[in-house]
Amino acid sequence: MSPTLDSHGAGEVKRAPPIIVARDLVKRFEGPDGAPFEALKGVSFEVAAGRLTALVGPDGAGKTTLMRMITGLLRADGGALHVLGHDAAQDxxxxxxxxxxxxQRFGLYEDLSIQENLDLYADLHGVPANLRRERFARLLEMTDLARFTARPAGNLSGGMKQKLGLACTLVRVPDLLLLDEPSVGVDPLSRRDLWEIIEQMIAxxxxSxxxxTAYMDEAARCERVHVFNKGEQLAEGTPGELRAQVAGLTYVAAPREGEPARDLQARLIDAPDRIVDAVPSGGEVHFIRRPECAADSxxxxxxxCEARAREEELEDAFMLLLRAHEEEVKPTAPEQGGPDQGGEAALSSAGLEREQDSAPIIVVRDLVRRFGDFTAVASxxxxxxxxxxxxxxxxxGAxxxxxxxxLCGLLPASSGHLEVAGVNLRQARATARRRIGYVAQKFSLYANLSVRENLEFFGGAYGLRGRTLRARLRAIEARFDLDPQAQxxxxxxxxxxxxxxxxxxxHEPRILFLDEPTxxxxxxxxxxFWRTITQLSQEGVTIIVTTHFMEEAEYCDRIAIQDAGRLLALGTPRAVREEAGPRGQDMNSAFIAIVENARAxxxxxxxxPESVA
Structure with missing residues (x-):
């Protein structure tokens, strides 16, 4: 929102009042044990009008609770909250x-078409009929959904559903737009499109x-960022002001010849007394030195490995703030860089050693899957x-x-050869499934059972019994730092x-399939999570993973990129970045470049043929 001129003074700037003012805001819920749990602990902050402002923080930080209080869906248990000049408790x-x-889970009506969803939300918001045509046309053009208005929402890809959800949210022009992790679970192309729409509407x-958001590159687009953890605000400021807190502490290191970047990353992150954070990036490792640790130590x-200073990023400041707060709240808590970081005790009974022969454990040849006339996977x-x-x-939708x-044996191929763990899946899917582990994107835990009861159930499903099951339960609970009695x-x-x-x-599988695990x-x-994956790989477990976090592709030995059922790229992360050419500075930009080039x-x-005609 542009500043206005004060009528009492020529040219004097008068600032618009903040659209959100929170003072000592408290929100309590009943915890799992029946005791009160404070989701927000005396939070105070302001949000200026006409700005793009971000709330960032880990799970349980209080972000969604705060959002729901701002909308008036939850009432505060203490303090005061004013939104658009109104008391949130009274108005x-x-x-x-x-x-x-x-x-986060926007309520699209999946049996209704794109146009019918827009009409419904316009009705709910009382948008006059004479304003709808122009508004709908603009939203459909911005979201690139104009070609699909008759398509049921249930048949849209995840990215298209998120864009339709944003369009439905914007059928009227609000005084304040609240977005709770709008891009979670969508690919980099859709994420970029969503943010282009948001920034265009702001401009x-x-x-306001x-x-x-869980993405620090998204938070870096915002004019102001508020960092939360465990119901407390840790810091606020512009991205530049927050980055300044970690100045002089950020480095990049190149692994030794032949060493995966993830192994160097694991070595660094396993030293929390000296290292705040480490993450693979571009074939190297970005890490943060603890302020009290000397650079030459x-x-x-x-x-x-060669290390050099690098420019700090917003995620560096975020990780520094979180680590410091976690240590302040739980000074004696074990570091969570990965359960059982030593690695040899918890699963020693597994006897998992890296196999010496180089024969593939998965072989895919000319794999095709059709659904009627639609080819989902092509050769x-x-x-x-x-x-x-x-x-x-x-x-x-790729x-x-x-x-x-x-690959998991859950869906038969239409044609082609598929071999997993030495078994032809077209002939013996049940045998192959006994040799693999599978973690679905929406894993079917039984919420009313304890951790131990869930593990006992799945152990029984894998054929584990008696002493063997009890030993595996103890080992796996220790490895993943799980409380057996927790619901x-x-x-x-x-x-x-x-x-x-x-x-x-x-059941100690040879292959673990992870479908968007993070x-x-x-x-x-x-x-x-990835510290544990690295350790499993070192022990010989083969990992097949899908993810929308392109930086996580840097943990992989090799990656394959698909679109429209076709394989576009296959190789090491470095080879794929090089294949993307000048646009492939990092894996996110390389992914976008490869997909866009293939589509073009x-x-x-x-x-x-039309041109020839």
Missing amino acids: AQEIQSRISYMP EEGL VLVS LGDLLAG TSFDVRPGEIFGLLGPN GKTTTFRM SGNLPHGYKQRLAMAAGLL SGIDPLARRA HERTRAAA
């Missing part, structure tokens, strides 16, 4: 008439937008070696989940993912 209806809110209509961790071929981490990437389900439905999302992976590893979880939980080539090829 919730007035606030709701002036805001638009897109929650053209002066929208408050967004919560890292020699044994680097073990001859795909690749191999996976024992102990390899293999990433299967692609936009929403065919990677179909490929994934065929599964009350676990934080990151711990649910741990439990899901524990269940998939109970979707919706924060950077802290993702670091812990396909459009040119499809138009060629």
Whole structure:
């Protein structure tokens, strides 16, 4: 929102009042044990009008609770909250008439078409008929959905559903737009499109937008960022102001010849007394030195690897703030860089050693899957070696989940050869499934059962009994730092993912399939999750993983990129970045470049006969 001129003074700037003012805000819920739990602990902050403002923080930070309080869906248990000049406790209806809110699971009506969903939300918001035509046309053009208005929402890809949800949220022009993790679970192309729409609406209509996000590159687009953890605000400021807190502490190191970047990353992140954070990036490792640790004291961790200073990023500041707060809240808590980081005790009974022969453990040749006239996977071929981490990437609707389900033996191929763990899946799917572990994107935990009861159930399903089952339960619970008595439905999302992976590893499979295992979880939980994956790979377990976090592809030995059922790229992360050419500075930009180049080539090829005619 532009500043206005004060009528009492020529040219004097008068600032608009903040649209959100929170003072000592408290919100309590009943915890799993019946005791009160404070989701917000005396939070105070302001949000200026006409700005793009971000809320960031890990699972359980209080972001969604705060969003729901701003909308008037939850009432504070202490403190004061004013939104658009109204008391949120007293004037919730007035606030709701002036805001638009897109929650994490936006309520599209899947049996209705795109146009019917837009009409319905326009009716709910009382948008006059004479304004709808122009508004709908603009939203459909911005979201690139104009060609699909008759398509049922249930038949849309994940990215298209998110864009339709945003369009439905914007059928009227609100005074305040609230977006709760709008891009979770969508691919980089769709994520980029969503943010282009948001930024265009801000530029053209002066929208005030408050967004919560797990992506630090998204938060870096915002004018102001508020960092939360465990119900407390840790810091606020511009991205530049927050980055300044980690100045002089950020480095990049190149691994030794032949050493995977993830092994160097594991060595660094396993030294929390000296290292705040470490993550593979572009074939190297970005890491943060602890402020109290001397720069020349890292020699044994680097073990001859070359390290140099690098420019700090917003995620560096975020991780520094989180680590410091976690240590302040739980000074004696074990580091969660990965359960049982030593690695030899918890699963010693597994006897998992990296296989010496180089024969592929997965062989895919000319794999095809059709659904009626639609070809979801078209003549795909690749191999996976024992102990390899293999990433299967692609936009929403690219065919990677179909490929994934065929590899797991959950879906038969229409044609082609598919061999997993030495078994031809067209002939013996049940035999192959006994040799693999599978963690679905929406893992079916039984919320009313304890951790131990869930593991006992899945252990029985895998044929484990008696003493063998009891030994495996003790080992797997220790490895993943799980409380056997905790009720599964009350676990934080990151711990649910741990439990899901524990269940998939109970029967000591040779291959572990992970379908978007870190979707919706924060950077802290993702670091812990991938530390465990690295260790499993070192022990000889073969990992097949799908993900929409392109930086996670850097943990993989090789990756395959699919789109429209076709294999576009296959190789090491470095080879794929090089294949993308000048646009492939990092894996996210390389992914976008490869997919866009392939789509442009396909459009040119499809138009060629018309040109000739």
